[in-house]
Amino acid sequence: MHNLLIGIAGGTGSGKTSFALEIMKHFPEGDVVLVDQDSYYKDLSDLPFEERKKVNFDHPGSVDFDKLIEDLKALKNNVPIKKPVYNFVTHTREKDKFTTVVPKKVIILEGIMIFVIPELRELIDIKLYVDTDADVRVLRRIVRDINERGRDLDNIIEQYLNQVKPMHEEFVEPSKRWADLIIPEGAHNREAIRFVVNRIKTLLSE
Ligand SMILES: Nc1ncnc2c1ncn2[C@@H]1O[C@H](COP(=O)(O)OP(=O)(O)O)[C@@H](O)[C@H]1O
Numbered sequence: 672m673h674n675l676l677i678g679i680a681g682g683t684g685s686g687k688t689s690f691a692l693e694i695m696k697h698f699p700e701g702d703v704v705l706v707d708q709d710s711y712y713k714d715l716s717d718l719p720f721e722e723r724k725k726v727n728f729d730h731p732g733s734v735d736f737d738k739l740i741e742d743l744k745a746l747k748n749n750v751p752i753k754k755p756v757y758n759f760v761t762h763t764r765e766k767d768k769f770t771t772v773v774p775k776k777v778i779i780l781e782g783i784m785i786f787v788i789p790e791l792r793e794l795i796d797i798k799l800y801v802d803t804d805a806d807v808r809v810l811r812r813i814v815r816d817i818n819e820r821g822r823d824l825d826n827i828i829e830q831y832l833n834q835v836k837p838m839h840e841e842f843v844e845p846s847k848r849w850a851d852l853i854i855p856e857g858a859h860n861r862e863a864i865r866f867v868v869n870r871i872k873t874l875l876s877e
């Protein structure tokens with residue numbers, strides 16, 4: 672039996688990470704590990720900073736899905752991986768830096784485009800989509816990008832209108848059709864958390 676892969680998709684700021692952390696609270700630390708699609712953004716260190724800033728990070732081409740798929744296959748088969756370390760301020764991977772991820776019985780993968788690529792989607796045993804209104808998501812994103820990702824308001828608005836919103840509508844929102852369960856307002860949805868936790872426990876005991 673391979674390790675169980677749970678996928679949590681949803682728009683930017685929808686609460687994917689928060690939902691994953693809520694799920695993890697219900698299991699011993701040694702049983703669940705979290706992997707994020709964001710760590711697999713392609714390294715852009717070959718481009719000048721001004722060019723990197725213009726890249727469309729909401730298009731599937733900006734993510735190294737080949738490496739993500741390879742790493743998830745390894746984790747499912749109980750093989751440790753070296754996850755890249757991504758820097759959102761410089762839009763690059765940290766050179767020669769990795770986080771070693773040790774496989775656990777349950778692997779949670781979160782990311783905006785994890786249901787978009789068929790080969791990746793097919794690896795995921797339970798597919799969850801956190802569905803949060805766009806106005807709430809964008810407000811959360813403004814706060815996060817200013818506090819944590821070195822952005823200013825003009826830059827956030829321009830990126831949102833030109834890239835984040837159209838790509839969400841083209842790729843992320845339609846990928847909801849692949850979800851086993853659509854969860855409104857992720858981390859505060861107590862019933863959904865209980866439901867998912869119980870389902871994982873059942874699968875682990877089989
Ligand atoms: N249900 C919720 N209610 C209120 N705030 C939330 C909720 N879920 C997440 N947040 C907050 O919104 C921000 C983005 O959440 P996060 O889980 O990082 O989203 P994502 O991983 O989808 O980008 C964080 O500051 C988080 O604390």
Ligand SMILES: Nc1ccn([C@@H]2O[C@H](COP(=O)(O)O)[C@@H](O)[C@H]2O)c(=O)n1
Pocket residue numbers: 682683684709712728729758759762763782783835
């Ligand atoms: N250099 C980068 C890379 C990605 N982004 C944005 O991150 C968003 C996805 O992350 P969430 O945690 O919000 O799911 C995505 O919408 C990209 O626009 C970025 O701004 N810069």
